Amino acid sequence: MKAPCFREWFAALPALNQPQRLQVLDALRPAAGLHEVLALIEQCRSPGRRCPHCRCERWNRHGHANDLQRYRCFSCRRTFNDLTGTPLARLRLKGKWLDYLETLRASRPVRAAADEVKVHRNTAFRWRHRFLDRVKEDRPARLSGIAEADEMFILESQKGSRKLDRPARKRGGTASRRGISRELDCILVARDRSRQTVDTVTGRGPVSKVQLERHLLPFLDRDVLLVTDANAAYRAFARAHGIAHQAVNASAGERLRLGPQGPIHVQNVNAYHGRLREWLMPFHGVASRYLPNYLGWRRMLDGGNITSADQLFRLAVGPIHSRR
Structure with missing residues (x-):
C-alpha cells in the first residue's frame, strides 16, 4: 500500500465500530x-x-x-x-505459533486448541509434539539433599497406531491381569525437597536395577539420600553404587519417620503422581509412544518456570546449532 493510501486508511480507524475493530x-x-x-x-x-x-x-x-x-x-x-x-523445521503458519503455545500453557486438548487458534486438529496435534520435543529433555542436572523416588503405572496404549500387537480394547479398557504386569507402562519419578523433578518411562512392568542405573543414576548427586518404598530393586541399586538409601514400608502401614537429615517419606513424589494422573484425564488416553512428551509438558507446568509463550518457544527451539 502506498503511503498516501495508508495514511487515509489509518485516519479512518477511529470511525470503526466495535465489531469492525475486532x-x-x-x-x-x-x-x-x-x-x-x-x-x-x-x-x-x-x-x-x-x-x-x-x-x-x-x-x-x-x-x-x-x-x-x-x-x-x-x-x-x-x-x-x-x-x-x-523440531520446528518446515512447520507453516508461523504467525499462529505463539497463540498455540498459550494453549499448551493452558493444557488445552487438541480440538479445543485447534478451535482457539483456528487450525485443523491434525495440525494442532502435530504442533503439540513438535513443540514438546525439546521440552521433554529439560531436566535438572542433579537431585540433591533428600530425593524421593517411586513409580506409577498407567495402562499401555497404542492409540493412533494402524497395527496393534494385541487385541484391541474398547474405549481404553483395563488390563487382563491384576497387579503390575507387562500391560502397564512404568513411569519413574524422582523429586528432591527443592522440587527438582526427574521423570522417565522405564518400560513396561516393574522397574529393575538395570533400568534405575540407566534412568536415575545420572541425576543423583554423590551425597544424596535416596528415599523409596520397600521395592528390592532400589535397595540393590543403592547398594551397588554406594548411595545412601532409606526405605519406607508402606505395606506395613509406615508413612513417615524422622531421620538425621529430615523426615523420611515419599509423600512429595506420590503427590506429584496424583497431580499427573489428574492432569492426564482430560486427554482421554495418551499413546505410550508420546508419553515422554506429556511427562515433559507436565513437569514444565508443575515447576512454574515457564510463565509466557516466549519462554516456551525458546525451550522448544533449543540450542541445536550452537551445541558442540
Whole structure:
C-alpha cells in the first residue's frame, strides 16, 4: 500500500465500530505474531550460529524463503535457516505459533486448541509434539539433599497406531491381569525437597536395577539420600553404587519417620503422581509412544518456570546449532 493510501486508511480507524475493530485486530494478529516469532528466532539463533550440516561457523546470507533468512555455509556450501535441524523445521503458519503455545500453557486438548487458534486438529496435534520435543529433555542436572523416588503405572496404549500387537480394547479398557504386569507402562519419578523433578518411562512392568542405573543414576548427586518404598530393586541399586538409601514400608502401614537429615517419606513424589494422573484425564488416553512428551509438558507446568509463550518457544527451539 502506498503511503498516501495508508495514511487515509489509518485516519479512518477511529470511525470503526466495535465489531469492525475486532475484525481488523483478528486480521492483523497473524502478521503481528509472525513478526514476533521471527524476532524470537533471530534472538535465539544469532549467538553462535553455525551450519547444522558440518558445524562450520562461517556463512553468508543467501536470500529468504518461507519468511526466514537463508544462509550458505562456506565449507560444505549447503544452505540452511535458523530452524534447520530443529523440531520446528518446515512447520507453516508461523504467525499462529505463539497463540498455540498459550494453549499448551493452558493444557488445552487438541480440538479445543485447534478451535482457539483456528487450525485443523491434525495440525494442532502435530504442533503439540513438535513443540514438546525439546521440552521433554529439560531436566535438572542433579537431585540433591533428600530425593524421593517411586513409580506409577498407567495402562499401555497404542492409540493412533494402524497395527496393534494385541487385541484391541474398547474405549481404553483395563488390563487382563491384576497387579503390575507387562500391560502397564512404568513411569519413574524422582523429586528432591527443592522440587527438582526427574521423570522417565522405564518400560513396561516393574522397574529393575538395570533400568534405575540407566534412568536415575545420572541425576543423583554423590551425597544424596535416596528415599523409596520397600521395592528390592532400589535397595540393590543403592547398594551397588554406594548411595545412601532409606526405605519406607508402606505395606506395613509406615508413612513417615524422622531421620538425621529430615523426615523420611515419599509423600512429595506420590503427590506429584496424583497431580499427573489428574492432569492426564482430560486427554482421554495418551499413546505410550508420546508419553515422554506429556511427562515433559507436565513437569514444565508443575515447576512454574515457564510463565509466557516466549519462554516456551525458546525451550522448544533449543540450542541445536550452537551445541558442540
